[in-house]
Amino acid sequence: MVKVLAKLALWRTILPASPAGALKQTASAQRWKHMSDAYDYFKAHAIAATQRARALPCGRDKQKQRVVARVYHLLAREAAFAPNVHHLNEFRAAQRLERQVDSRSQELA
DSSP states (O other): OHHHHHHHHHHHHHSOSSHHHHHHHHHHSOSSOOOOSHHHHHHHHHHHHHHHHHHSOSSHHHHHHHHHHHHHHHHHHHHHHSOOGGGHHHHHHHHHHHHHHHHHHHHHO
């Protein structure tokens, strides 16, 4: 009887008794780490810019937004190898282009 209870206790530690327990366990764990370096920062910008480009209608603004996303992605890849402050000029240029696209899309709307 003790062996059966021990096996049951072991099974409960591997799998929770209810699905709600599983949700509580996974919900408490952090899925994404905090932005700690330039790679995370540029990657977040690249993902956001790609999503904005997907939302735009076909045309010049969509092409510009895709270029912005590509620049952010390249900056993230370069920042993954070594930290470098020289990427800030490219980052600022990409931000200016992104603001230009946003202002044009707001004028058209």
